[in-house]
Amino acid sequence: MEKRSQWGTRVGFLLAAMGSAIGLGNIWRFPATAYENGGGAFFLPYLFALLTAGIPLLIMEYTIGHKYRGSAPKSLGRMRKGFEWIGWWQVAISFIISTYYAVIIAWAILYAGYALNGAWGDDTTSFFVGDFLNVTEPGVVGGMNMKILIPLAIVWLITLTVLGIGVKKGIEVANKIFIPTLVVLFLIIVVRALTLDGAVDGLQAFFQPNWDAIGDPGVWVAAYGQIFFSLSIAFAIMITYSSYLPKKSDITNNAFITGFANSSFELLAGIGVFAALGFMALQTNQGVTDVVDGGIGLAFMVFPQIINEMPVLSGVFGFLFFASLVLAGLSSLISITETYVAGVAEKFNLSRVTAVAIGGGLSAIISLLYASNGGLFFLDTVDHFINSYGVALAGLFEVVAVAWFAKELKNLQAHANSLSDIMLGAWWRVCLAWITPVVLGYMLLQNLRVELMENYEGYPIEFLFYFGWVVAIGAMFVGALMTVRKWPNNELEMPIDSK
Ligand code: PHE
Numbered sequence: 001m002e003k004r005s006q007w008g009t010r011v012g013f014l015l016a017a018m019g020s021a022i023g024l025g026n027i028w029r030f031p032a033t034a035y036e037n038g039g040g041a042f043f044l045p046y047l048f049a050l051l052t053a054g055i056p057l058l059i060m061e062y063t064i065g066h067k068y069r070g071s072a073p074k075s076l077g078r079m080r081k082g083f084e085w086i087g088w089w090q091v092a093i094s095f096i097i098s099t100y101y102a103v104i105i106a107w108a109i110l111y112a113g114y115a116l117n118g119a120w121g122d123d124t125t126s127f128f129v130g131d132f133l134n135v136t137e138p139g140v141v142g143g144m145n146m147k148i149l150i151p152l153a154i155v156w157l158i159t160l161t162v163l164g165i166g167v168k169k170g171i172e173v174a175n176k177i178f179i180p181t182l183v184v185l186f187l188i189i190v191v192r193a194l195t196l197d198g199a200v201d202g203l204q205a206f207f208q209p210n211w212d213a214i215g216d217p218g219v220w221v222a223a224y225g226q227i228f229f230s231l232s233i234a235f236a237i238m239i240t241y242s243s244y245l246p247k248k249s250d251i252t253n254n255a256f257i258t259g260f261a262n263s264s265f266e267l268l269a270g271i272g273v274f275a276a277l278g279f280m281a282l283q284t285n286q287g288v289t290d291v292v293d294g295g296i297g298l299a300f301m302v303f304p305q306i307i308n309e310m311p312v313l314s315g316v317f318g319f320l321f322f323a324s325l326v327l328a329g330l331s332s333l334i335s336i337t338e339t340y341v342a343g344v345a346e347k348f349n350l351s352r353v354t355a356v357a358i359g360g361g362l363s364a365i366i367s368l369l370y371a372s373n374g375g376l377f378f379l380d381t382v383d384h385f386i387n388s389y390g391v392a393l394a395g396l397f398e399v400v401a402v403a404w405f406a407k408e409l410k411n412l413q414a415h416a417n418s419l420s421d422i423m424l425g426a427w428w429r430v431c432l433a434w435i436t437p438v439v440l441g442y443m444l445l446q447n448l449r450v451e452l453m454e455n456y457e458g459y460p461i462e463f464l465f466y467f468g469w470v471v472a473i474g475a476m477f478v479g480a481l482m483t484v485r486k487w488p489n490n491e492l493e494m495p496i497d498s499k
Helices: 010-021 024-036 040-068 072-079 081-117 124-132 146-165 167-194 199-207 211-215 217-230 237-242 252-283 295-309 314-347 352-371 375-405 409-417 426-453 461-482
Strands: none
Touching: 010 167, 010 237, 010 252, 010 314, 024 040, 024 199, 024 217, 024 252, 024 295, 024 314, 040 072, 040 211, 040 217, 040 237, 040 252, 040 375, 040 409, 040 426, 072 081, 072 237, 072 314, 072 375, 081 146, 081 295, 081 314, 081 352, 081 375, 081 461, 124 295, 146 167, 146 314, 146 352, 167 252, 167 314, 199 252, 217 252, 217 375, 217 426, 237 314, 252 295, 295 314, 314 352, 352 375, 375 409, 375 426, 375 461, 409 426
């Protein structure tokens, strides 16, 4: 039997896992989320969520991958036959996310260039939606946005080449280059941002604790939501990556290191972003609150404005910012794409290169939809629904299946403890069997309530139906469909109980 690929070094695995975790979510999602949910007071629920759900789930996924040695569907299917579909469902979700994530990285590549020549002009918002995206109406494709095609091709070329080369020489080497580079670039950005006038006001706004927020359940849900998304949990990623760990690998400690590294980067991003926002607020005579934004708006509309206001070397600062987005994004894109490359290769007994060509090729073609003039609306809608009713729901199914249906937590705990420095105890099982399902369940109900009250972003109902609900629920069906075929070879090359 072909030997399973393995990471070359522990650091290699850790950097790849951090590369997946540290993504656009850290840079553009965390700062605004923290600010809007209590500022300095947000750190309490955030830390609580990290310790009671984020790291425990990460340990669970690492242990499953290490113990069952397969892609997410294969590993979960080996635990219990019926769980295979949860793995495929998560793989389908990752596939869908990869199709638009690639396009955002392509935008960032173009913006890195625009930063150098200030191509976005004074009105950065109308540049982004108008000149740059030629935005049409929701649901209208409206032709292809040609300038995105070349950077998009570059994004896919890099990703698929890295994956085609393999785990050790491809994914590991790429992350060993990307992640340290990202940290250095980002540190330069943060230091520069901190030396701008008004930076202190920005930080003050960011860290100012609003203790009343602690009493608001919505703030706790936001903290858990941020942690789940940010740690790439329930994307099938961490199971896949840990399935390449050598036999003797610490699991629990690795999960703590990944979790803390990811949160540290998140905090760093919060500091950098708010220092820059404080500067812009001062320059434009506004309050910090008036300039806060998250997501695409922060990166592609507000940051260009900040760059416009900068006194010296603004082009370099802008270039570094968008280069950071590209690096953070690429290492995450590599990780989600690997989930379906691994799953498809194992299921259809294909070589890695063939699986990359088929899976990656299909994803690249679908990504053209988001490179159309109507792309922004498709992207926004698919992203919203796939995160709220894909990732969160699949995560809920995963913990409930493992903790309650298979009653596997004790076995997983024994497996992790036989290998790790830090010992898991009853606290770990309580976090997974009780805290995580309760929070995820509550989060889903809350999301659903808001969804039914008003159309997301006021988009037409039909559009939301096809590109929101059908996509999110479709991932579940595609997952089920994939289980029809039997695995070509399902014996473990390493007996489960070996240490
Ligand atoms: N942790 C990633 C982030 O913060 C989430 C993610 C991973 C998204 C992989 C897409 C792909 O952006």
